[in-house]
Amino acid sequence: MASGFSWGGGRSRCFTYWQEFQKCYAQTDNPIECRPQSNDYLECLHHPKELKRAQTIQAEFIRKVEHEAKESRKAAEIISGGAIAGVGLIKKGKPEEEGAK
Numbered sequence: 552m553a554s555g556f557s558w559g560g561g562r563s564r565c566f567t568y569w570q571e572f573q574k575c576y577a578q579t580d581n582p583i584e585c586r587p588q589s590n591d592y593l594e595c596l597h598h599p600k601e602l603k604r605a606q607t608i609q610a611e612f613i614r615k616v617e618h619e620a621k622e623s624r625k626a627a628e629i630i631s632g633g634a635i636a637g638v639g640l641i642k643k644g645k646p647e648e649e650g651a652k
Contacts, residue, residue, distance in 0.1 A: 565595035 557563040572588040579585060594600055 565592060568592040568595045 563569075568588070568591045572585060572592045575585040575588045576582060
C-alpha cells in the first residue's frame with residue numbers, strides 16, 4: 552500500500568497519509584515527533600478505532616434489545632397471571648399440586 556498504487560491502478564486510499572508520514576519522518580531528527588502521522592496512516596490502513604466503535608455500538612444495541620425483551624416478558628407474566636398474582640399475594644401453581652402435599 553505504501554507504494555501508492557491501489558488495485559484499480561490509481562492512488563490508494565491511504566497514500567495521502569503515507570506521504571504526510573514520510574515527509575515528517577524525512578524532516579525530523581526525532582521519529583517520535585511523527586507519531587500522529589503514523590497513527591493516522593495506521594488508522595487508515597486497519598481501521599482499529601472504527602472497528603472498536605462499531606463493536607461498542609453493536610454490544611449496546613444487543614444489551615438494549617435484551618433488556619426490552621426481559622421487560623416485555625415480565626409484563627406478559629403479570630398480565631397472564633392476573634394483577635393479584637403479579638403482586639405475590641396469591642401463589643401461582645396448580646391446585647392439584649398443593650392438595651397432594
